[in-house]
Amino acid sequence: MTITYELGKSLYVNITNRCSNACTFCIRKEEPTVNGVDDLWLEREPTEEEILKDILKRSLSQYDELVFCGYGEPSYRFDEICRIAKAVKKAYPIKTRLNTNGHGNLIFKKDMTPQLAGVIDTVSISLNAKNKEEYDELCHPVFEDAFEGLLDFGRRAKEFTNVVFTIVNILPEEDQEACRKICASIGANLRVRTYID
Ligand code: SF4
Numbered sequence: 001m002t003i004t005y006e007l008g009k010s011l012y013v014n015i016t017n018r019c020s021n022a023c024t025f026c027i028r029k030e031e032p033t034v035n036g037v038d039d040l041w042l043e044r045e046p047t048e049e050e051i052l053k054d055i056l057k058r059s060l061s062q063y064d065e066l067v068f069c070g071y072g073e074p075s076y077r078f079d080e081i082c083r084i085a086k087a088v089k090k091a092y093p094i095k096t097r098l099n100t101n102g103h104g105n106l107i108f109k110k111d112m113t114p115q116l117a118g119v120i121d122t123v124s125i126s127l128n129a130k131n132k133e134e135y136d137e138l139c140h141p142v143f144e145d146a147f148e149g150l151l152d153f154g155r156r157a158k159e160f161t162n163v164v165f166t167i168v169n170i171l172p173e174e175d176q177e178a179c180r181k182i183c184a185s186i187g188a189n190l191r192v193r194t195y196i197d
Helices: 048-056 074-091 104-108 132-139 146-157 173-186
Strands: 004-007 010-013 065-068 095-100 122-126 162-168 189-193
Touching: 004 048, 010 048, 048 074, 065 074, 074 095, 074 104, 104 146, 122 146, 132 146, 146 162, 146 173, 162 173, 173 189
Parallel strands: 010 065, 065 095, 095 122, 122 162, 162 189
Antiparallel strands: 004 010
């Protein structure tokens, strides 16, 4: 079972296969891996202890960043992520990032963002679209108000950590501009990622 894997200079934590979206572009439909090496389908979710042990057995000084993701949505294990990040930072001062669809507060029906303070250095939120209609069509979220929810999550998270929204560069330029304006209205940055087919 692959709990951690390397991608570039980062160490990724594969924490869950659960997801609150069913994106049309999701790589999981085609591939069991993102690095071409490790099978990221989990036979079961690793425990908090197993995750911590798997991270700490690595030589952390060789990585730029520890990234909590998953072949799914990591926010399903929000409390555990924050506890693990805190414990890892205690052992070694590595930068941490949460890669999320921004549904954490919708999943737990409360504001989870204060927990990010001091343990998660960056939250990267997939914005994917410029409005609710396009988001719903692309991501098929289980939540009715997913688009508003992810923006609200980003707005709140900004109080506690660095927030970056992401889109891919196959969006038309006018849509990218609209996304840029949304992020500016929240005071967050937008990163336009290269789309990998
Ligand atoms: S949020 Fe991520 S893991 Fe979930 S369906 Fe979309 S691309 Fe796949």
